[in-house]
Structures are given as C-alpha cells and as structure tokens.
Amino acid sequence: MGESIVVDARGLSCPQPVIETKKAIASKPEALSVLVDNVAAKENVTRYANTMGYDVTITQEEDGYTLCLKRR
Amino acid sequence: MVKLTSMVKTSGCAAKLAPAELHRVLDSLPKVENEHLLGGYADADDALVWKVGDNLVCIQTVDFFPPMVDDPYTFGQIAAANALSDVWAMGASPAVAMNLMCFPACLDIDVMRQIMLGGLSKVTEAGAVIAGGHTISDPTPKYGLCITGFCSPAQVWKNGGAVPGDVLVLTKPLGVGIINTAVKAGFASEEAAATAVKSMTTLNKYARDAARELAVHGATDVTGFGLLGHCYEMAQAGDVTLRIDSSALPVIEQALEYADLGMLPEGLYNNMDYLKGQVEFPGGLRQSLRDVMFDPQTSGGLLLAMDASDAERFTETFPDGRIIGSVVEKKDYPLVVF
Numbered sequence: 434m435g436e437s438i439v440v441d442a443r444g445l446s447c448p449q450p451v452i453e454t455k456k457a458i459a460s461k462p463e464a465l466s467v468l469v470d471n472v473a474a475k476e477n478v479t480r481y482a483n484t485m486g487y488d489v490t491i492t493q494e495e496d497g498y499t500l501c502l503k504r505r
Numbered sequence: 506m507v508k509l510t511s512m513v514k515t516s517g518c519a520a521k522l523a524p525a526e527l528h529r530v531l532d533s534l535p536k537v538e539n540e541h542l543l544g545g546y547a548d549a550d551d552a553l554v555w556k557v558g559d560n561l562v563c564i565q566t567v568d569f570f571p572p573m574v575d576d577p578y579t580f581g582q583i584a585a586a587n588a589l590s591d592v593w594a595m596g597a598s599p600a601v602a603m604n605l606m607c608f609p610a611c612l613d614i615d616v617m618r619q620i621m622l623g624g625l626s627k628v629t630e631a632g633a634v635i636a637g638g639h640t641i642s643d644p645t646p647k648y649g650l651c652i653t654g655f656c657s658p659a660q661v662w663k664n665g666g667a668v669p670g671d672v673l674v675l676t677k678p679l680g681v682g683i684i685n686t687a688v689k690a691g692f693a694s695e696e697a698a699a700t701a702v703k704s705m706t707t708l709n710k711y712a713r714d715a716a717r718e719l720a721v722h723g724a725t726d727v728t729g730f731g732l733l734g735h736c737y738e739m740a741q742a743g744d745v746t747l748r749i750d751s752s753a754l755p756v757i758e759q760a761l762e763y764a765d766l767g768m769l770p771e772g773l774y775n776n777m778d779y780l781k782g783q784v785e786f787p788g789g790l791r792q793s794l795r796d797v798m799f800d801p802q803t804s805g806g807l808l809l810a811m812d813a814s815d816a817e818r819f820t821e822t823f824p825d826g827r828i829i830g831s832v833v834e835k836k837d838y839p840l841v842v843f
Binding site: 447451472477480481484 | 773774
C-alpha cells in the first residue's frame with residue numbers, strides 16, 4: 434500500500450474543491466479522502482466523484498466533512 | 506489581459522445573499538406605506554411601482570454584481586441586460602439609467618471603460634439613456650445599474666396575478682449559473698460558454714414586446730433564486746400552486762452534464778435550502794435536471810402566466826418561449842414538479 438491520498442479542500446469555495454479532487458484522481462487511485470468545510474463543496478465533490486466512478490462515504494466532522502472516495 | 510472572474514469569489518446572480526437570510530432581515534423592518542407606492546419588496550415584485558399620476562406609473566429597480574465572465578465589455582452587457590430586465594418583467598419600458606461601479610485601484614482604468622461601454626450598448630439597445638452614476642474603489646469589481654421606467658397603471662405586470670387555468674411560459678433556457686461555474690473551473694466547452702453568454706446578453710425587451718398585447722396575469726424574471734425560487738414567489742403572491750413539467754423545460758444542454766460533474770454554484774444550494782418542503786418532486790427525476798431548476802440565473806428569461814390561447818400566440822411570435830407548466834388551485838405544496 435502506498436501513502437493514502439488526502440485532498441484538503443477546506444477554506445476553498447466552489448468550484449475549487451472539485452478542481453482539486455480532479456487533480457488528485459487523475460492517476461486513478463483506488464481510494465482517497467477529501468476534506469471540505471461547506472455543504473456546496475460536499476455535494477459538488479460527491480457528484481463529481483460519482484460521475485467519475487467512485488463511491489463516496491461522508492463523515493461529518495467538527496469543522497466540516499470527510500469524504501472517502503473508493504473506486505467502483 | 507486580466508481575468509475578471511479570478512478576482513471574485515461568487516459571481517453574477519449567484520452572488521445574491523441567501524434568500525432565507527435576506528427575508529429574515531426584510532421581514533423585520535418596519536413596513537413602508539405611501540399612497541403613491543403601489544408595490545415594493547413586500548410583494549416580492551421585481552421593482553417598485555410609484556404612481557406619478559392617474560395615467561402614469563414609475564418603475565424603479567437596481568441590480569449589480571461581480572463579474573461572471575472575463576471579458577469586461579461582455580460583463581458590462583450582461584450586467585445591463587440583467588438590470589434592465591426587472592423593468593420589462595413589470596411590463597414597463599426603461600427610460601433612464603445610472604451606473605453603479607465598484608472598481609479595484611490596481612486594475613487598468615481601460616477595463617472600467619470597457620465595462621461601461623458594454624453597459625451603454627445594452628441600455629442604448631433598450632432605448633434608454635445612461636445619465637449618471639457612482640463609482641467607488643473596491644478590491645472586488647462589481648457593476649450594475651439603477652433603472653427607471655414608465656408605463657400606464659393598467660400595463661403593470663405583477664408577480665401575483667397568476668390564476669388557476671393559466672399556463673406558464675419561460676422565455677430563456679436554464680443553466681447559465683452552472684455553465685458559468687464550469688467556465689470558472691475550466692470544465693466548460695467554448696460552445697457552452699458562448700451559448701450562455703448569448704443568453705445572458707439577450708434583452709428581455711423582445712419577450713416583453715411579444716407579450717405586450719396579450720393578457721399577462723403574472724410576470725417575473727428568473728434570476729438569482731432560480732426557476733423554482735421565482736415560481737415560489739409567484740405562487741405565494743397569487744395564493745396558487747404552480748405545476749412544472751420537467752420534460753418541457755428549456756435547458757442549455759451542457760448544463761446537465763456539468764451538474765453531474767459537481768459544477769453547481771453555491772447559490773444553488775442556498776435556493777434548495779430556501780425551498781425545502783415547498784416543492785413536490787416526482788420519483789426518478791434526473792438529479793441534474795432537478796439541480797437546473799434551482800440554478801441561479803444571471804440575466805435569465807421572463808416567467809409569464811397567461812391563458813393557454815395567449816400562450817400559444819406568444820410562442821408563435823416568440824419561438825424561444827416555452828410552455829413549462831400551469832397554474833392550479835392552491836394545494837399542499839406551492840410547487841409541484843412532474
């Protein structure tokens with residue numbers, strides 16, 4: 434197993450979190466985590482990941498959400 | 506060349522304050538009453554209506570926002586088309602306009618000139634004149650106009666006149682907010698970007714002119730609160746329910762694809778939040794189509810309620826117009842999508 438990929442998109446407004454996620458999945462990793470701190474980013478990254486063939490599990494954190502992306 | 510959109514966080518009508526927050530403040534203010542004031546924000550109309558005399562009313566509105574496109578001239582055109590639209594949505598004709606400009610000290614002053622020239626071109630096309638304005642220094646550029654128009658009291662189109670039996674007509678395709686977001690992200694095709702710009706710079710004057718001789722019962726323009734947000738205002742003001750046919754909606758094709766890629770502006774989520782519990786959706790509705798109905802439109806089309814026969818005449822003379830639904834007696838939900 435390689436190092437786990439974490440995209441920290443907290444503090445970014447749309448569409449930046451999706452752009453950062455796009456960069457991170459360019460190499461088609463099996464799994465990665467995306468940290469976001471607002472609802473729009475959570476929803477948009479989820480839509481993008483689903484369309485790109487990833488399942489998303491969302492965990493609410495104190496300062497936002499952790500999205501776990503797993504390739505289908 | 507400066508990229509105007511790189512200087513802003515939110516853009517166009519998506520920069521509007523969340524409707525829920527706005528209404529909390531407006532509802533807490535003392536209500537203004539005056540015998541000349543025939544309509545204002547209490548009715549969620551697009552502009553105020555001031556009775557000048559027995560046969561003349563003055564319509565006044567103001568609108569401004571940060572850029573949603575990089576080209577300053579195009580931004581000026583869109584901002585002006587958007588500001589002017591409220592006057593046509595009230596059934597009136599714009600007469601005079603004043604510029605509102607917020608401009609960064611660090612930007613080339615020619616950028617400001619281009620924005621104003623773009624605005625001027627649309628105000629001139631509208632048959633109105635720009636006769637003043639105000640400019641302040643601001644790190645985030647913003648532009649818009651205050652517009653004054655006139656018509657006779659009988660010609661005023663209000664938000665609240667839709668009656669059961671009416672059909673709903675929409676005069677521009679939906680999806681420009683999503684496309685603008687996709688452009689900002691570098692996801693949009695040139696074709697999609699050009700389609701959105703063409704739509705945003707098209708004056709609602711032509712739609713208004715085509716409906717001028719028809720009996721329009723209720724009217725508004727679809728802007729920051731999205732199709733459903735503005736339908737909701739029309740439903741509330743008329744104490745009716747609006748039924749929207751999701752298969753009949755005009756949508757800029759690529760907007761659905763970009764919605765699936767998460768290119769939804771933040772304002773879209775604010776609109777969803779605002780309308781929570783107010784809309785009945787059918788099962789199995791494509792998620793991106795549902796998204797588009799909440800999409801904040803910059804310089805969107807007119808939403809008109811009229812008899813079915815008038816609507817048919819309208820769509821014959823104005824082919825971009827689409828019949829998207831109907832008005833029925835008030836039901837559990839003010840809005841029903843099918």
